[in-house]
Amino acid sequence: MNVYEEAHNLKRAIEESEEYRQFHEMQKVIDQDPGTAKMVQEFQQLQMKMQAKQMMGEGPDQEMMQQLQQLSAVLMTNPQTTQYLQNAMRFTLMMSDVVKIIGETVDIGNLMKI
Template identity: 35%
Template sequence: MNVIDKAHELARAIKESSEFVDVSSAMRVIEGDPDSKAMLDNFRAKQVELQQRMMSGEMPPQEDMEQMEKLFEVLNLNLAIRRLFEAERRLSVVIEDVNKIITDSLAQMYSGH
């Protein structure tokens, strides 16, 4: 068994999953609505900026964090964006589960089980 081939097989299975299809479908709807796309792009850009600041050791001011929470709440009022966020959450659960399975199997190597 070739591990890399299995990884590609897993990637294909994820792309064919209902969770991935739901994210793709939700994104197509947003791509077709310039206002929704602009709102989402603005949110994602701010999200990336905050994450980069945090990764560099800077803790963003509380006001920035509260502004992001409010922006997230506003975005959730948009049904297309809410659908995307929910689909992304479900897909991330699948990916977290896959990661846990892999991590747990490697941990067994070190625990002797």
């Protein structure tokens, strides 16, 4: 078994997955409207900042939470952004599962010591 060949097979499988196809199609739709694309990007950046704070053990920033909720409320009024965010979540979950599966084989802690 050739690891590189299997990696390319995995790439193709991801590209052919329903999760990827739906996410990619909605990404194209969102990108056609620069205003909407910018709002979605701001929302995703706020989400990442919030997650980073949580991972560092910090409590939620009230102002950031309020901003995230307001932006979310605006985005959820648009069926296309709602669909895009749902597709992005499903795709992200799939990719997270794939990384977890690969990670079961690789001991990252020992790898970092090299």
